[in-house]
Amino acid sequence: MNAESRTRLNQMPEWTALAKHREELGDVQLRELFAAGPTRGSDYTLDVGDLHVDYSKHLVTDETLRLLRELAAATDVFGLRDAMFRGEKINATEDRAVLHTALRAPRGAVIEVDGENVVPGVHAVLDKMGAFADKVRSGEWTGHTGKRIKNVVNVGIGGSDLGPAMAYEVLRPFTDRSLTVRFVSNVDGADLHEAVRDLDPAETLFVIASKTFTTIETITNATSARDWLLTGLRAGQDAVAKHFVALSTNAEKVAEFGIDTANMFEFWDWVGGRYSYDSAIGLSLMIAIGPDAFREMLDGFHLVDEHFRTAPAESNVPLLLGLLGVWYGNFHDAQSHAVLPYSHYLSRFTAYLQQLDMESNGKSVGRDGKKVDWQTGPVVWGTPGTNGQHAYYQLIHQGTKLIPADFIGFAEPVADLLPGLVAQHDLLMANFFAQTQALAFGKTPEEVRAEGVPEALVPHKTFQGNHPTTTILAKTLTPSVLGQLVALYEHKVFVQGAIWNIDSFDQWGVELGKVLAKRIEPALTEGADVPGLDGSTTALVAKYRQLRGR
Numbered sequence: 346m347n348a349e350s351r352t353r354l355n356q357m358p359e360w361t362a363l364a365k366h367r368e369e370l371g372d373v374q375l376r377e378l379f380a381a382g383p384t385r386g387s388d389y390t391l392d393v394g395d396l397h398v399d400y401s402k403h404l405v406t407d408e409t410l411r412l413l414r415e416l417a418a419a420t421d422v423f424g425l426r427d428a429m430f431r432g433e434k435i436n437a438t439e440d441r442a443v444l445h446t447a448l449r450a451p452r453g454a455v456i457e458v459d460g461e462n463v464v465p466g467v468h469a470v471l472d473k474m475g476a477f478a479d480k481v482r483s484g485e486w487t488g489h490t491g492k493r494i495k496n497v498v499n500v501g502i503g504g505s506d507l508g509p510a511m512a513y514e515v516l517r518p519f520t521d522r523s524l525t526v527r528f529v530s531n532v533d534g535a536d537l538h539e540a541v542r543d544l545d546p547a548e549t550l551f552v553i554a555s556k557t558f559t560t561i562e563t564i565t566n567a568t569s570a571r572d573w574l575l576t577g578l579r580a581g582q583d584a585v586a587k588h589f590v591a592l593s594t595n596a597e598k599v600a601e602f603g604i605d606t607a608n609m610f611e612f613w614d615w616v617g618g619r620y621s622y623d624s625a626i627g628l629s630l631m632i633a634i635g636p637d638a639f640r641e642m643l644d645g646f647h648l649v650d651e652h653f654r655t656a657p658a659e660s661n662v663p664l665l666l667g668l669l670g671v672w673y674g675n676f677h678d679a680q681s682h683a684v685l686p687y688s689h690y691l692s693r694f695t696a697y698l699q700q701l702d703m704e705s706n707g708k709s710v711g712r713d714g715k716k717v718d719w720q721t722g723p724v725v726w727g728t729p730g731t732n733g734q735h736a737y738y739q740l741i742h743q744g745t746k747l748i749p750a751d752f753i754g755f756a757e758p759v760a761d762l763l764p765g766l767v768a769q770h771d772l773l774m775a776n777f778f779a780q781t782q783a784l785a786f787g788k789t790p791e792e793v794r795a796e797g798v799p800e801a802l803v804p805h806k807t808f809q810g811n812h813p814t815t816t817i818l819a820k821t822l823t824p825s826v827l828g829q830l831v832a833l834y835e836h837k838v839f840v841q842g843a844i845w846n847i848d849s850f851d852q853w854g855v856e857l858g859k860v861l862a863k864r865i866e867p868a869l870t871e872g873a874d875v876p877g878l879d880g881s882t883t884a885l886v887a888k889y890r891q892l893r894g895r
């Protein structure tokens with residue numbers, strides 16, 4: 346379906362039907378829905394790979410789901426999906442194919458971009474990464490002085506940091522614990538300082554991750570890292586080869602920086618930054634967990650890719666999650682979406698999803714170039730339970746906002762925890778189940794009164810409930826399960842972008858700030874006159890210079 350000629354989303358009959366249905370449902374209560382459908386708790390579930398997805402605690406009926414699927418059909422979500430999998434240039438504003446799914450396609454698959462099968466190239470890079478990771482892990486790859494590499498510092502930002510940094514935390518139990526792996530992203534020098542201050546340069550490998558190799562934060566940090574290394578080693582430029590590798594699409598810039606392109610692991614312009622951690626961008630992760638576990642993770646991604654590509658609408662989990670987001674964002678005015686993992690290892694998962702979702706779907710102009718007049722991507726937020734329960738859950742339970750939430754939990758702890766700690770897992774998961782129950786069903790004033798609560802306190806102790814949640818439950822958190830989870834969210838984001846008719850694969854919104862920062866920097870350092878600076882910023886810059894004694 347052509348993005349330009351498509352009927353405006355909110356003029357489609359399927360949209361109007363949903364709006365009418367929403368009105369008819371009014372303030373339908375989850376209590377009523379469960380009373381009307383005693384098997385709802387097991388009926389409203391789907392399985393994909395190792396993930397069991399329970400969507401029974403949503404403000405939906407069979408009719409809602411049918412109407413949402415009709416909207417997906419009318420907006421040709423599956424047509425765009427097929428175009429993506431085929432390697433068509435669906436990222437129109439950048440004239441690029443969107444083929445992160447090719448990064449986890451099995452050897453032997455055929456996926457063409459501009460008439461060329463990209464799969465052999467993907468596996469050639471994976472093999473090269475594997476050989477390099479093995480050399481570092483075994484000690485065969487040594488530093489300039491012949492010392493074994495014990496520290497790996499990934500330098501990158503956005504998609505060149507968040508994915509590998511998140512996955513490293515998730516898969517810590519699978520890592521070689523004799524290696525120190527750190528991630529530096531912020532141009533605030535404190536980030537690099539804290540990452541290297543206790544490291545021996547002779548034992549340190551820097552992995553410079555940048556798709557473009559022009560990102561100012563990364564190049565600045567990489568340059569400072571090189572200075573730190575060469576000063577520490579009292580060595581010349583030739584030491585760089587053993588301590589710096591690059592992950593990039595830009596061989597020219599890598600060479601210009603002084604990294605031998607033999608030590609460059611390439612990827613391609615059809616891999617978006619926020620969709621890239623299963624490409625060469627995952628090298629630091631692969632060094633930490635080993636090539637086998639990395640490939641297991643890729644298999645997990647692929648399993649969900651295949652599900653998304655082939656499962657019918659009724660049982661397609663990414664489609665369902667995308668549609669539920671549309672239901673709340675467009676028909677219930679929900680502004681945000683919480684992702685609440687009950688796993689300490691998933692501590693950076695939601696931060697990773699923030700880029701995936703908000704950089705993809707934080708758009709207000711459609712693929713037809715016209716301003717949208719419907720809501721697009723939500724604010725995505727959240728941290729692991731149970732910590733959040735003692736911080737912001739109060740607002741979800743009793744505040745004035747509707748906040749749909751995903752709860753992600755596991756039946757078994759993954760790690761060989763210290764003796765005694767495994768038993769704590771049941772307590773963690775008791776909280777997990779208790780929260781979605783409390784959010785869905787609340788506590789009525791009658792129930793509160795029955796507990797003998799004084800009348801004045803009854804309204805305060807009442808929980809209105811009716812807060813929708815999805816529960817995602819898996820046996821344990823393996824590399825494959827991580828791949829499955831990430832692919833699930835990638836495709837959910839895709840579904841929503843397709844419905845909203847926005848380009849989920851560009852990110853023009855990050856450009857203006859970058860340009861202005863470059864212009865403002867000379868004003869801070871040299872007091873240069875910056876034409877066009879507004880009154881507020883001019884005064885702030887003057888104050889900054891005064892505080893710096895300039």
Ligand code: F6P
Nearest residue numbers: 503504505555556557560618855
């Ligand atoms: O924030 C904008 C962005 O382009 C992201 O999409 C990307 O992940 C990040 O910057 C880093 O870019 P690069 O990998 O080219 O350094």
